[in-house]
Amino acid sequence: LLGEVMLNDGKLTVEYTQCTYWLEPSKLVFGDNFIDFGSVQLKDAKGRKGAMEGLMYHRFFDSLSFNMKMRSNGLQLLNTVSKDNDLFYGQAVGKASFDLYGPLNNLNMRITGATTDTSHIIIANKAGKESGTADFIVFKQYGRELEAEIDSAETNIHIELDLTATPLCQIDVIMDETTGDIIKANGTGNLKIKTGTSDETEMRGRYQIESGSYNFSFQTLFKKPFILDGGENS
Secondary structure, eight states: OOOEEEEETTEEEEEETTEEEEEOOOOOEEETTEEEEEEEEEEOTTOOEEEEEEEEEOSSSOSOEEEEEEEEEEEEEEEOOTTTOTTEEEEEEEEEEEEEEEEGGGEEEEEEEEEOSOEEEEEEOSSOTTTSOOTTOOOOOOSOOOOOOOOTTSOOEEEEEEEEEOTTEEEEEEEETTTTEEEEEEEEEEEEEEEESSSOOEEEEEEEEEEEEEEEEETTTEEEEEEEEOTTTO
């Protein structure tokens, strides 16, 4: 989940959420059971910059724990497709703060961001009007379902995202992928997302549409495109 670290021709790069970051040369301090990364400058594929700092704690490179921070006034934050996360994906550039702290088996990641350049985010509704499962069919089950146990030795991460959208960001809400029932909008708003290794994904927020379109469809028999206009009183 945290990505990959690679060293090519003396340049250190980090890949995270399908974004590639180049890290400027920096001095690492190896202390008693910790590594201090100091302040490291990083940049994305288009040269936009950010800064990262923090420490990693360990016991003979075991029982890892982190206290890391990243700040940027504008950086590639998201570059994913549906196969990476079929509920929430796209490309986003923005101002962001990133905090990573806690032990490896109970890691916490908090990200806050606001779009500062052209971005495109897709939110998919997997229970579409025509492709969804009929709620009047009940499958009878016997016995008790066993709860999945989390191995305390494995990575367990909790993620919180607080995203602020601006008109620079187009948000597509796929109501039904089968019929092409999609809302495409630009506007302002806030989305709060929680997810994790063993946590269910939660998404809450409010979005004020300023402009956009809606391809409405009904049972493949009736299709009608609408133009969305936020208006002064909406």
